[in-house]
Amino acid sequence: MQDLHLVTRRHFFRSAALAAGAPFAAAIASNPVLAAAANPDRTLRVADVLSMTPVDMARESRVVSAARTWLEGCAKRLNDAKLRQIVLDVMADPVPTVAVALDEAACLETLRTEGLIDKSRKTLLPPLPGDKRSAPQPYWSAPGSGYSSHHAYPGGLVTHCALNAASAEKLLENYEAVFGLKLDRDAAVGAELLHDLHKPWVLQWLEDGSIRAEAQLAKTGEHHVLSIAESMKRGVAPHICVAQACAHEHPGTPAGEAFVVGFIRAAARIAGLDPIKAGFLAEDGKTLALPRRMEGFVVHLADHDFVVAGPACQWSAAALSTLFADKYGVKERAAQNKLRNYVLANLTAMRLYGTLSSKGEKAFADEVARVLKA
Ligand SMILES: [Fe+2]
Numbered sequence: 001m002q003d004l005h006l007v008t009r010r011h012f013f014r015s016a017a018l019a020a021g022a023p024f025a026a027a028i029a030s031n032p033v034l035a036a037a038a039n040p041d042r043t044l045r046v047a048d049v050l051s052m053t054p055v056d057m058a059r060e061s062r063v064v065s066a067a068r069t070w071l072e073g074c075a076k077r078l079n080d081a082k083l084r085q086i087v088l089d090v091m092a093d094p095v096p097t098v099a100v101a102l103d104e105a106a107c108l109e110t111l112r113t114e115g116l117i118d119k120s121r122k123t124l125l126p127p128l129p130g131d132k133r134s135a136p137q138p139y140w141s142a143p144g145s146g147y148s149s150h151h152a153y154p155g156g157l158v159t160h161c162a163l164n165a166a167s168a169e170k171l172l173e174n175y176e177a178v179f180g181l182k183l184d185r186d187a188a189v190g191a192e193l194l195h196d197l198h199k200p201w202v203l204q205w206l207e208d209g210s211i212r213a214e215a216q217l218a219k220t221g222e223h224h225v226l227s228i229a230e231s232m233k234r235g236v237a238p239h240i241c242v243a244q245a246c247a248h249e250h251p252g253t254p255a256g257e258a259f260v261v262g263f264i265r266a267a268a269r270i271a272g273l274d275p276i277k278a279g280f281l282a283e284d285g286k287t288l289a290l291p292r293r294m295e296g297f298v299v300h301l302a303d304h305d306f307v308v309a310g311p312a313c314q315w316s317a318a319a320l321s322t323l324f325a326d327k328y329g330v331k332e333r334a335a336q337n338k339l340r341n342y343v344l345a346n347l348t349a350m351r352l353y354g355t356l357s358s359k360g361e362k363a364f365a366d367e368v369a370r371v372l373k374a
C-alpha cells in the first residue's frame with residue numbers, strides 16, 4: 001500500500017505539471033527519442049536523399065540514434081549477466097547463428113511433416129549474403145515491419161522496440177503498484193528486447209526502397225519463429241524464450257496457446273532442440289511448461305504498439321506520397337519510397353501522423369519541410 005501511495009503521488013504531480021502548461025519541455029527533456037524527433041538537426045535536398053542507402057538514413061537519424069542508445073541502456077539494466085550479454089551481442093550484430101550449421105532441406109521436411117510450414121515451400125530461410133555468417137544489415141537500420149505495416153522505415157525496428165520495452169517496464173511497474181504483483185523483469189523486458197531480433201534478416205531493404213515480402217512460418221510472420229529460434233540457439237533461458245514466443249499470441253485460451261506451442265515447436269526444430277526436453281513445453285507437448293508464467297502476457301501486451309503504429313505509418317505514407325508529388329514534383333515510385341524512408345526515419349510516422357491528425361495538412365507539410373527541401 002505504501003508503494004502504491006508513492007507511485008500515485010508521483011504520477012499525480014507529473015499530471016499536475018502537464019495540466020499546468022509545461023508539457024512539451026518536460027516531456028522532451030526526459031525523453032531523448034522525442035527530443036530528437038522534435039529537433040531534427042538538418043534539412044536535406046531531394047537529390048541528396050535519393051543518393052542515400054537505408055543504412056545511411058538510419059545512421060544519420062537522430063531519432064534512430066536516440067532509440068538505439070535508449071535500448072542499449074535498457075539492456076544494460078538486465079540483471080542476468082548472460083542474458084544481458086546475449087541481448088547486447090544481438091543488437092551489435094544480429095548474425096543468424098541458426099543458419100550456420102542447419103540442414104535446411106531436412107528441417108524443411110520435418111516442418112512440413114509436422115504441419116508447421118506450407119507444403120509448397122521450397123526453401124526455409126530468408127536469403128543471406130555469402131557464407132551465412134553475417135547479417136544482411138545492422139540491427140539499427142532494419143524497419144519495424146513489412147512496407148505496409150508499422151514503423152516501416154530505416155531504424156523503425158529500434159523505435160518499435162524502444163516503445164515496446166518502455167511499455168513492458170511500465171506494465172511491470174503498474175502490476176506491482178496496483179496488485180503488489182512482482183514479475184521477473186529480465187524475462188519480460190529481456191524477451192521484449194529480443195522479440196523481433198531477426199527483422200534485419202527477414203525484412204531486407206530492396207532496390208526500390210521497399211522491403212522484402214515476409215513468408216509465413218507456423219502460421220505467423222517468419223521473423224517471429226526465427227527470432228525465437230535464435231534466442232534458443234544462443235542459450236537464452238527457457239522461460240524467457242517462452243515469454244518471447246508470446247509476443248504474437250498469448251496462451252490465455254486453448255486456441256491461443258496452440259499457436260504459441262506451434263511457434264515454439266518450429267523454433268526448436270530450427271535451433272536443433274527438443275522443445276520438451278529443453279523445458280519450453282509441458283511433458284505432453286500440448287501446452288507451455290506448467291504452470292504458465294505471466295511474463296509472456298506482458299510481452300504480448302507491450303508488443304501491441306503495432307495496433308496504432310500500423311495505420312499511423314500507412315496514413316502518413318499516403319499523405320507523404322501526395323505531398324512529394326504536389327510540392328516536391330516527385331512522382332516515381334522508387335524515388336517516393338526513398339523520400340518516405342528518409343522523412344519517417346527522421347520524424348517518425350507516429351509523430352507525423354499525430355501532427356496531421358491534430359493540426360492538419362499545412363502543419364504536416366511544415367514538419368516535413370524541416371527535414372526535406374526541393
Ligand atoms: Fe514480431
Ligand SMILES: [Fe+2]
Nearest residue numbers: 160195196303
Ligand atoms: Fe514487434
